[in-house]
Amino acid sequence: MTSNAHLLERRRRLLGGAYRLFYTEPVHLVSGSGVWLRDSDGKTYLDAYNNVASVGHCHPLVVEALATQAATLNTHTRYLHEAVLLYAERLLELMPDALGNVMFTCTGSEANDLALRAAKVFTGGTGIIITKHAYHGVTELTAGLSPSLGAGAPPAHDVYFVSAPDPLHDGNADGTLFASNVRAALERMRADGVTPCALLVDTIFSSDGIQPFPRGALRLAADEMRAAGGVFIADEVQAGVGRTGTHMWGFARHGVVPDLVTMGKPLGDGHPIGAVAARPAIFDMFGDKARYFNTFGGNPVSARVGLAVLDVIRDEGLLENAATVGAAMEQAVRFLQSREACIADVRAAGLYLGAEIVDTATGAPDAVRAAAIVNAMRADGVLISNSGPAGNVLKIRPPLCFSLHNVDRLASCLESSIAMSA
CATH class of the missing domain: 3.40.640.10 (Type I PLP-dependent aspartate aminotransferase-like (Major domain))
Structure with a gap:
């Protein structure tokens, strides 16, 4: 199988410099189903980012x-x-x-x-x-x-x-x-x-x-x-x-x-x-x-x-699911906020959530730590991104079929990734 390094070299040569990739270590995805994605090495990722596959990847x-x-x-x-x-x-x-x-x-x-x-x-x-x-x-x-x-x-x-x-x-x-x-x-x-x-x-x-x-x-x-x-x-x-x-x-x-x-x-x-x-x-x-x-x-x-x-x-009742699971996702991240001073604010509506990351000493936007959290979660098999004028807002936006079990996995990974980024 073609190595990721070789794909990166070909991509830069063939597609030019305007394209961007997610994550410090880009993900080479080969298949998806529901809220799950799989890379070329067989590793699975919980997709907590894509509104493109709105009702789940490859819905039958x-x-x-x-x-x-x-x-x-x-x-x-x-x-x-x-x-x-x-x-x-x-x-x-x-x-x-x-x-x-x-x-x-x-x-x-x-x-x-x-x-x-x-x-x-x-x-x-x-x-x-x-x-x-x-x-x-x-x-x-x-x-x-x-x-x-x-x-x-x-x-x-x-x-x-x-x-x-x-x-x-x-x-x-x-x-x-x-x-x-x-x-x-x-x-x-x-x-x-x-x-x-x-x-x-x-x-x-x-x-x-x-x-x-x-x-x-x-x-x-x-x-x-x-x-x-x-x-x-x-x-x-x-x-x-x-x-x-x-x-x-x-x-x-x-x-x-x-x-x-x-x-x-x-x-x-x-x-x-x-x-x-x-x-x-x-x-x-x-x-x-x-x-x-x-x-x-x-x-x-x-x-x-x-x-x-x-x-x-x-x-499949996905509008109702977005409300129910979204409320659980917000509750889980707010619980982390009560324990983690780096989360200054949590803003959510259904299955769309932003968590603002700040420097714990100054309260200033901390884009570096936000990026570190995003990349640590990617390494642990959960995909999110970041947003906002300062790039310090964690952007969590999973497919509408996200479940309560998926919320538990997301919250656990977010907690450990915040600890790793300190």
Whole structure:
């Protein structure tokens, strides 16, 4: 079998320098099932990170749906096919009534790009508000709205930044500060002669350090943007598809109905699917003024896979599982917090959890120790990552089929890894 060192050399030579790998010692994975992954040496890993395989790696019903449709027909949306309509109906049934149309893409990046194109046509504006450490994609436009990518992705034209809600550090528990920050950004737009277009927000603020609270923040901020003539776009790639346990979509936790909703990888359990749901008036105007076509967006195979994922979430009770197991996961990490001074805060919603790691002497963000914990857990067979502006927030986001037994393994590994990192 090819050695990992040889694979690394080939990867650098063939793929270039822009790609990144997880962990100090990269993992060479060869198979997966449910919440488990296996590497080339036969070692198993508990996956506590991937929302890509949302209902579990290689779920048999999803694989069957993909294989059956791929063996029958795969084309695009310029031919009639019932599967894409069935999938559109199922997605829209899960949305607020005001969102009556859906368009399909292959990725969340494309979904955000399409939503912003439609928003610009609908509002006539160009000014976009995002959070200071957001991630919204890798197209030229969305990379410019993704400051978490670093200096190599300069800000897009007419983009305005606001701080994400952060009750631990800003002391604001009711969301009013976030709305005030959006209002101030709109005032800067007006002073610059820029017409507002959209507030674009990842509804769990994942790249900003995982900030699921305060729950009213998005509703108040959306009201500010709409009052200025813009629209609110909820980016649900991170928080959506049952991730938060209490609701199918992150925006629903905040009691707000978006104008557009963007979705991505969790829709396909590893198969590339993206989508944009919208108020019909937005897509009607966009359709009158622009053409849209995506060769693979909404193809029959993707539609059947998407339907299978929704079936699994419903039939296996994965929304309820995310709530129940997520609560146990939060409780376990909070128990560790009571014993480990390096955990300054635990923030969670369903099966999405962030644990903020700080220097025990100064209280300052400790990205070095956070990275050491992540790598120690990888060595012990549990995969997580890190997030946040300072890179010091442990990011725990397992597949929706995570179990209480898996929580015990995660907590044990986290405890020992914290000890090793001291």
